[in-house]
Amino acid sequence: MDEKLYKEIVSEENLVYTKTSLLTDKVLSYCPGCGHGTAHRILMEVIDEMGLQKDTIGIAPVGCSVLAYEFMNVDMQQAAHGRAPALATGIKRTWPNKFVFTYQGDGDLAAIGTAETIHACNRGENFLIVFINNGIYGMTGGQMAPTTLPGMKTSTSPYGRDTLLMGFPLKMTELVAELPGTYFVTRQAVHTPANVRKTKKAIRMAVENQVSKKPGLSFIEIVSNCNSGWKMTPTQANQWMVDNMFPYYPLGDIKVDGNKL
Amino acid sequence: MGELKLMKGNEAIAEAAIRAGVDAYFGYPITPQSEVIEYFMAEKPHERTGMVVLQAESEVAAINMVYGAAASGKKAMTSSSSPGISLKMEGISYMAGAELPGVILNVVRGGPGLGTIQPSQADYFQATKGGGHGDYRLIVLAPSSVQEMADFVKLAFDLSFKYRNPVMILSDGVIGQMMEKVELSAPVPRRTEEELIRECPWATTGKPAGRERNIITSLNLDPAKQEQHNIHLQEKYRQIEASEVRFEKFHCDDAEYLIMAYGSSARISQKSVQIARAKGIKAGLLRPITLFPFPKDEVNKLAGQVKGILNVEMNAGQMVEDIRLAVAGKIPVEHHGRMGGMIPSPEEIVTALEKKLIGG
Numbered sequence: 001m002d003e004k005l006y007k008e009i010v011s012e013e014n015l016v017y018t019k020t021s022l023l024t025d026k027v028l029s030y031c032p033g034c035g036h037g038t039a040h041r042i043l044m045e046v047i048d049e050m051g052l053q054k055d056t057i058g059i060a061p062v063g064c065s066v067l068a069y070e071f072m073n074v075d076m077q078q079a080a081h082g083r084a085p086a087l088a089t090g091i092k093r094t095w096p097n098k099f100v101f102t103y104q105g106d107g108d109l110a111a112i113g114t115a116e117t118i119h120a121c122n123r124g125e126n127f128l129i130v131f132i133n134n135g136i137y138g139m140t141g142g143q144m145a146p147t148t149l150p151g152m153k154t155s156t157s158p159y160g161r162d163t164l165l166m167g168f169p170l171k172m173t174e175l176v177a178e179l180p181g182t183y184f185v186t187r188q189a190v191h192t193p194a195n196v197r198k199t200k201k202a203i204r205m206a207v208e209n210q211v212s213k214k215p216g217l218s219f220i221e222i223v224s225n226c227n228s229g230w231k232m233t234p235t236q237a238n239q240w241m242v243d244n245m246f247p248y249y250p251l252g253d254i255k256v257d258g259n260k261l
Numbered sequence: 262m263g264e265l266k267l268m269k270g271n272e273a274i275a276e277a278a279i280r281a282g283v284d285a286y287f288g289y290p291i292t293p294q295s296e297v298i299e300y301f302m303a304e305k306p307h308e309r310t311g312m313v314v315l316q317a318e319s320e321v322a323a324i325n326m327v328y329g330a331a332a333s334g335k336k337a338m339t340s341s342s343s344p345g346i347s348l349k350m351e352g353i354s355y356m357a358g359a360e361l362p363g364v365i366l367n368v369v370r371g372g373p374g375l376g377t378i379q380p381s382q383a384d385y386f387q388a389t390k391g392g393g394h395g396d397y398r399l400i401v402l403a404p405s406s407v408q409e410m411a412d413f414v415k416l417a418f419d420l421s422f423k424y425r426n427p428v429m430i431l432s433d434g435v436i437g438q439m440m441e442k443v444e445l446s447a448p449v450p451r452r453t454e455e456e457l458i459r460e461c462p463w464a465t466t467g468k469p470a471g472r473e474r475n476i477i478t479s480l481n482l483d484p485a486k487q488e489q490h491n492i493h494l495q496e497k498y499r500q501i502e503a504s505e506v507r508f509e510k511f512h513c514d515d516a517e518y519l520i521m522a523y524g525s526s527a528r529i530s531q532k533s534v535q536i537a538r539a540k541g542i543k544a545g546l547l548r549p550i551t552l553f554p555f556p557k558d559e560v561n562k563l564a565g566q567v568k569g570i571l572n573v574e575m576n577a578g579q580m581v582e583d584i585r586l587a588v589a590g591k592i593p594v595e596h597h598g599r600m601g602g603m604i605p606s607p608e609e610i611v612t613a614l615e616k617k618l619i620g621g
Contacts, residue, residue: 053467054468054469055467057333057465057467059329066480067480069474069476073468073474074467074468075466075467075476076474076477077329077333077359077465077478078359078476078477078478078480079325079328079329080325080351083322083325086323086325086329087326087328088329089317089329090285090287090326090327090328090333090335090337091329091332091465093285093330094284094313094330094337115318115321118318119318
């Protein structure tokens with residue numbers, strides 16, 4: 001870009017956005033086009049805006065976001081695969097005034113950690129679960145996830161997910177919304193600016209719920225893409241997500257203030 | 262003198278935990294140790310000291326709750342029995358890797374598999390040699406009385422915070438279930454949040470402006486870094502071996518034959534020593550209190566004094582391997598054990614001593 005033009009655009013009075021200090025300067029390990037970076041950003045922005053850094057304890061899962069603690073500038077623990085809600089329970093029960101969140105993918109939360117997820121929700125633990133659902137095991141190289149769509153090709157369903165053999169995609173979010181222990185359950189996405197704003201609003205509501213000690217767990221699913229695992233370009237992956245994931249995993253609030261909508 | 266009570270081992274450890282200012286217990290019922298969580302629930306420790314008690318959905322969840330609380334600096338513990346301890350091994354390995362304090366009680370029952378609900382010591386290897394994956398060690402304490410069940414809670418937490426390493430109290434169904442007189446220490450309050458943050462500057466307690474964020478993890482993707490971490494852990498284990506060996510000797514000064522046993526086997530073997538001495542056999546008992554670190558120097562020293570060592574365990578012979586390593590072939594080392602929940606009698610131990618070592 002022309003240097004003069006650049007200076008004109010990046011002048012003080014034109015600055016409308018700065019990166020939150022709650023994201024470190026570490027280069028993200030995520031693939032270009034992945035939704036994780038945006039999800040990290042808005043979660044950290046909300047914690048920053050609410051002045052909660054000094055009271056926040058986060059849990060990173062196993063999966064693509066295993067290194068979330070490298071990017072989120074808050075105190076964090078890294079959990080064994082699927083156990084993040086158990087760690088969060090141990091923290092929140094002994095530090096009830098802290099803000100506690102887990103950040104988990106679909107393999108972590110909906111397969112190996114199903115028991116921990118369901119029971120933390122059912123006990124009404126007062127923390128936030130951010131659930132990134134991209135329908136695939138990204139980190140291990142694109143294997144079938146519990147949320148892989150019927151017919152969807154992965155490295156362990158190379159001919160497409162045959163539901164007769166491999167079962168059906170698990171709608172964890174609808175499932176936990178049925179439990180009396182959840183207070184706020186929603187499904188969002190971060191592929192467009194409008195969706196990013198909606199998701200951030202949902203995160204803000206979840207954080208406020210916890211800080212004001214509303215009874216129960218807040219559960220935010222973010223339907224995301226995996227362009228590498230899906231073997232698409234980022235734009236193709238987003239379009240595929242809109243065309244295929246959203247019909248199966250419809251966006252929107254499912255339970256607000258403890259009441260199913 | 263503290264308060265005297267008649268209690269089961271499983272109850273004594275729970276009461277002692279409340280009095281020791283423990284912050285949290287997370288458990289899951291399994292015989293023969295369900296009295297631990299039952300006692301906690303009945304006592305309402307939240308009202309007494311603010312201690313948290315929670316029944317988890319599984320042993321896996323319980324140990325991971327301990328992980329979460331411990332990583333935030335809290336004194337957290339769990340308890341189970343053999344099959345449940347196998348489930349906890351994932352979390353224990355992660356705690357060892359992340360260098361987290363915490364106490365795990367195993368009231369051992371017979372195995373393998375579902376085995377039996379009767380007492381056993383078949384989990385010695387699992388407790389002392391790792392059990393979970395990766396190169397790590399637990400500090401392992403073996404109580405042989407209800408009194409030690411109570412006393413070892415504080416000791417276990419002191420050691421686990423001193424070394425930032427999980428500690429296992431390796432008990433068994435006899436010690437957990439039997440009732441004995443126990444002297445309970447006066448209650449101490451739980452640490453305040455300020456005290457905790459001062460004592461555990463590494464803990465995830467929320468990042469204030471003045472310090473870098475704290476991260477608790479066992480992950481090192483760079484193998485060179487992971488090796489450095491492994492070397493650091495091994496140095497810590499060597500330091501534990503140099504500083505924390507604990508054992509008790511009974512009639513060892515003039516002993517010609519040595520019995521080695523821990524936990525309930527040691528209680529039974531005390532009687533065997535008395536029976537043997539009444540028969541004119543100069544027997545003594547060496548009871549390891551720490552199974553890791555193992556009292557290898559003391560065993561080696563005694564191997565220069567006695568004619569042979571009889572290992573007594575309620576298993577197929579596990580500690581006997583550590584004894585043989587320590588003795589290094591100097592004298593015969595034999596094993597007498599019962600399995601499957603069977604408990605040896607003092608007399609059969611004396612018979613085994615005569616047959617296997619004295620040549621009767």
